[in-house]
Amino acid sequence: MTSRRIALVLLLVLLRPGFVIQAREPEPAKLAVDLPVEIRQWYRNTDNSCVQCSIGMCGADQNVPAAATLLWNTEYGPAERGGAGPSRVAAYCAQRGIPVYNVVGESTWEWMRWAAATGRGAAIGAGTSHFQTLVGYDPKTRRYFVCNNNTPERIDVYEEPAFRRLHLASGPWVVILNAPPHPPRPKYVRWWK
Amino acid sequence: MRHLKFVAGVVLALCFSIQAVWGQTQVDQDEIRRLGNFVHASQVGPRGGVGDLFLEAMGPPASDADKWFISVISIRNCASCQQLKQAFQTDPWLLALANPKHPEQSWSHYHVYNGEDRSQMWRFAKLKITGYPTIVVQPPLSGKYGDGATLVYQGTYGGDPKALAQEITTAIRQYVETRQQPGPSPTVPPKRDDLTPPFTPAPQEDRPAQPDLPDDVPVKVPPDLPGPPTPDRLPQPQTPPPAVPSGTEAVIVTDPEQEPDEVTSQQMAEVVEGLKRHRGRNLRVRQLDWQEAQHRFPLRSEELPAILVQCEGRLVDKLTRLLFPCLRPKPPSIWELAFGWLWSSLSGGLNVLLILVIVGYIAWRVVQRWLPVKQPQPPLTPATPPPSSDVKPAN
Numbered sequence: 001m002t003s004r005r006i007a008l009v010l011l012l013v014l015l016r017p018g019f020v021i022q023a024r025e026p027e028p029a030k031l032a033v034d035l036p037v038e039i040r041q042w043y044r045n046t047d048n049s050c051v052q053c054s055i056g057m058c059g060a061d062q063n064v065p066a067a068a069t070l071l072w073n074t075e076y077g078p079a080e081r082g083g084a085g086p087s088r089v090a091a092y093c094a095q096r097g098i099p100v101y102n103v104v105g106e107s108t109w110e111w112m113r114w115a116a117a118t119g120r121g122a123a124i125g126a127g128t129s130h131f132q133t134l135v136g137y138d139p140k141t142r143r144y145f146v147c148n149n150n151t152p153e154r155i156d157v158y159e160e161p162a163f164r165r166l167h168l169a170s171g172p173w174v175v176i177l178n179a180p181p182h183p184p185r186p187k188y189v190r191w192w193k
Numbered sequence: 194m195r196h197l198k199f200v201a202g203v204v205l206a207l208c209f210s211i212q213a214v215w216g217q218t219q220v221d222q223d224e225i226r227r228l229g230n231f232v233h234a235s236q237v238g239p240r241g242g243v244g245d246l247f248l249e250a251m252g253p254p255a256s257d258a259d260k261w262f263i264s265v266i267s268i269r270n271c272a273s274c275q276q277l278k279q280a281f282q283t284d285p286w287l288l289a290l291a292n293p294k295h296p297e298q299s300w301s302h303y304h305v306y307n308g309e310d311r312s313q314m315w316r317f318a319k320l321k322i323t324g325y326p327t328i329v330v331q332p333p334l335s336g337k338y339g340d341g342a343t344l345v346y347q348g349t350y351g352g353d354p355k356a357l358a359q360e361i362t363t364a365i366r367q368y369v370e371t372r373q374q375p376g377p378s379p380t381v382p383p384k385r386d387d388l389t390p391p392f393t394p395a396p397q398e399d400r401p402a403q404p405d406l407p408d409d410v411p412v413k414v415p416p417d418l419p420g421p422p423t424p425d426r427l428p429q430p431q432t433p434p435p436a437v438p439s440g441t442e443a444v445i446v447t448d449p450e451q452e453p454d455e456v457t458s459q460q461m462a463e464v465v466e467g468l469k470r471h472r473g474r475n476l477r478v479r480q481l482d483w484q485e486a487q488h489r490f491p492l493r494s495e496e497l498p499a500i501l502v503q504c505e506g507r508l509v510d511k512l513t514r515l516l517f518p519c520l521r522p523k524p525p526s527i528w529e530l531a532f533g534w535l536w537s538s539l540s541g542g543l544n545v546l547l548i549l550v551i552v553g554y555i556a557w558r559v560v561q562r563w564l565p566v567k568q569p570q571p572p573l574t575p576a577t578p579p580p581s582s583d584v585k586p587a588n
Contacts, residue, residue: 002558002562006555060313063304063305068312117258118257118334119258119334178296179296180260180299180304181302182304182316183302183304183329183331183341184262184334184340184341185319185342186319186320186344187319187342188344188414189340191343191368191372192367192368192371
C-alpha cells in the first residue's frame with residue numbers, strides 16, 4: 001500500500017502545472033527565435049529581471065538594439081533591472097524608442113501564435129511571477145517552445161494544456177516587438193539554372 | 194444672380210480640386226514603380242502564369258508572412274552606407290520596396306545590420322561579402338516563393354537608388370519566372386556535373402566547420418544576363434581573389450604595448466580550446482600584432498585582445514575581450530544531464546514546498562516501517578502460588 005501511495009505522489013509531481021516534456025529539441029533555424037546558445041546566455045536572469053531578459057532576447061533576435069541592450073548601460077539608455085509590469089515596460093519602451101505591442105488580457109493567445117507564425121519571438125508571462133521568451137510554436141503538434149532565462153541554454157517544450165497553465169500562472173501579459181522579424185539565414189542556391 | 198452662380202461655380206471647382214489633392218490615394222504608385230517595365234496580358238481562366246506570379250509578388254503583401262526580406266549590411270564610417278540608408282528613407286523608388294519609418298505599411302521586411310555587430314552577423318556567416326553596403330533580398334517566410342533562405346539578390350550600392358530598385362525587382366522577377374519554368378524532361382539524364390557537389394560536404398555534426406559555399410558563385414546574385422542564363426555565360430569575378438590561406442584558422446590579435454593579464458590569457462586559452470573542439474582539432478592558431486591587424490580586420494583597439502576566426506580567408510567570427518567571460522564552453526556534466534529536469538522543477542518556489550512535503554511524508558512512512566515497534570505488555574496477573582511442601586501425600 002505504501003508503494004502505491006508513493007507512486008501516486010510521484011505521478012502528481014510529474015503532472016503538476018508547467019511540467020516540461022523534454023521532447024527532441026527542434027533545430028534552432030526552424031524556430032521563430034533562432035539565436036545561438038551563446039547569445040541566449042547573455043540574457044541569463046541573475047537579478048529578477050526576467051521581463052527585461054525576455055524582451056532583450058527578442059530584441060537581439062529582431063535586430064532592435066534599443067531592446068537588445070535593456071539590461072546594460074548603453075547609448076540607448078540606462079540598464080533596466082528588476083521586476084516590471086506593463087506600465088514600466090511601456091515607460092522605458094517609450095523612453096528608448098522601442099516599438100512594442102504590450103498586450104494584456106484574453107487575446108494574448110492569439111498574439112503569441114501570431115508572433116510565432118510571423119517569425120517573431122514574444123516575451124510572455126510564464127510560471128509564477130515569471131517572464132520567459134516564446135521562441136516558437138508548431139501548429140501541427142500544438143507545441144510551444146519556450147526559453148527560460150533561468151536556463152537559457154535549453155529550449156523547453158510544452159503541450160497546449162501545460163502551456164496554458166504556465167501562462168496563466170503568471171498572468172495573461174505578453175510583449176511583442178513591433179519590428180520586422182529576422183530573415184532566414186541566407187544561403188546560395190543556383191536558382192537561375 | 195449671375196455673380197452668385199459664378200461664385201458658386203468657383204467654390205465647387207475648388208472643392209473638387211481639394212478633394213483630388215487631399216482625398217484617398219486611388220492609384221498605388223509604389224506598385225507601379227515595383228513593376229517597372231512590365232506588360233501583362235490578362236486572360237480568362239485560372240491564374241498562375243509567369244506574369245501572374247510576378248504581378249502578385251509585386252502587389253501589396255497579403256499578410257506579414259508574405260513580405261519579402263531586404264537586408265542592408267553596413268559598417269561604420271561608410272559614406273555609401275549612409276547614402277543608401279538615407280535613400281531608403283526618402284527616395285520614392287526605394288520606398289516602394291521598403292518603408293523603414295512605417296514597417297506595417299512597408300512592402301518588405303527591411304533590416305539594417307551592422308557588419309561589426311557580433312550579435313547579428315552570425316546570420317550571414319555563409320555570405321561572401323566583398324563590399325559595403327551589401328544588399329540582400331530573400332523570399333517571404335510564407336514559403337509561397339520557395340525557401341526563405343534562398344538568396345534572390347545580393348549586390349552593392351552604386352549611388353543610384355532607381356537603378357538599385359530596378360536591379361532588385363528584376364532579380365525577383367527572374368527568380369519568380371525561374372520557379373515557374375518546368376523542370377528538366379525525365380528522359381534527359383542529368384549531367385554528371387550536377388550530381389557532384391562543387392564543395393566538400395561538411396561532416397554530420399551540429400555546426401559544420403566550413404560553410405557550404407560553392408566556389409564559383411558570383412558575388413552579384415543573380416548575375417547580369419542578357420538572355421536565359423547558362424553555365425557558360427556566368428560572369429567571372431572582375432578581380433581575382435587575393436591569395437588567402439585555406440582552411441580555418443584562429444588569429445589572436447594583441448597589442449604588444451598592452452599585454453593581457455593572467456585571467457584574460459586563461460580565458461583566451463579556454464576559448465581557443467573551445468574553438469578547436471567546435472571547429473576541429475586541425476584549427477590553425479596564429480598570433481598577429483595590432484599594428485598589422487588594424488588594417489586588415491574590422492577591429493578597434495579597445496576590443497583587444499581579440500580572437501578572429503577565418504575560414505578560407507573570410508572572417509566568420511570575432512571574439513573580443515568583452516565576450517571572453519561569456520564564452521567558456523563547458524560540456525554538461527553527468528550530474529547536469531541526469532538531474533537537469535529535477536533542477537528545473539525546483540526553479541519555482543511552490544515546487545520546493547511541494548517537494549519538501551512529499552519528502553517529509555515519504556521519510557515518515559519509511560521511519561514508521563523500519564523502526565522496531567515495542568510489543569505491548571500483557572496485563573499483570575497475580576502469581577499462582579507453588580504447591581505447598583507441608584501437604585503430605587496420602588498413603
